[in-house]
Amino acid sequence: MTAAPVRGQVYRADLGYGAKPWLIVSNNQRNRVTADVLAVRLTTIARELPTWVPLGADDPLGGYVNTDNIETLGKDELGDYLGTLSPSSIVSVNRALAVALGIP
Template sequence: MTPLRGQVYRCDLGYGAKPWLIVSNNARNRHTADVLAIRLTTTPRTLPTWVPMAPNDPLTGYANADNIETIGKDELGDYLGGVTPATIEKINVALATALGLPPPRT
């Protein structure tokens, strides 16, 4: 199984099953035993590193780019869907902000 960037999976990392959005690039995802993911939550926060989900995304709530985890592919649970390209663009900006990187070029 090769999870793809932008896909959402439910994972239990020891504190209950939660939704996680894959943010690592697809080449990395193909060649490693794990992925990088950020938490999705229903808790609203107005921070530049929190991205609201769009109506066409698989879940409502927010992507928290401050909460990046390495998750083993064997820990990925149910596939919940993929986020829209517009949401991924906003998440790219949020990740750059969280990591102190220059904003992505559009």
């Protein structure tokens, strides 16, 4: 990977249980200077929780963003670039992350 991943982008990564889509949630300044990123999983499983964000027609994938489990992924673990979430989904993810982390 030559360019630093950008917040809001989705990549495929295999952490030992099959390749899954991951959303980059770490800030871009951090992404440029560190060897890893913070990411959350996309899933097709629905949960009625304020920390799970449904994706819409403007997003590159269907399903949900699960902000309950933030993982550190090495940039070398990032596989295929799958697209970037829509601005409205990013706003919803920001809210869900605040809930997940207990930030008022």
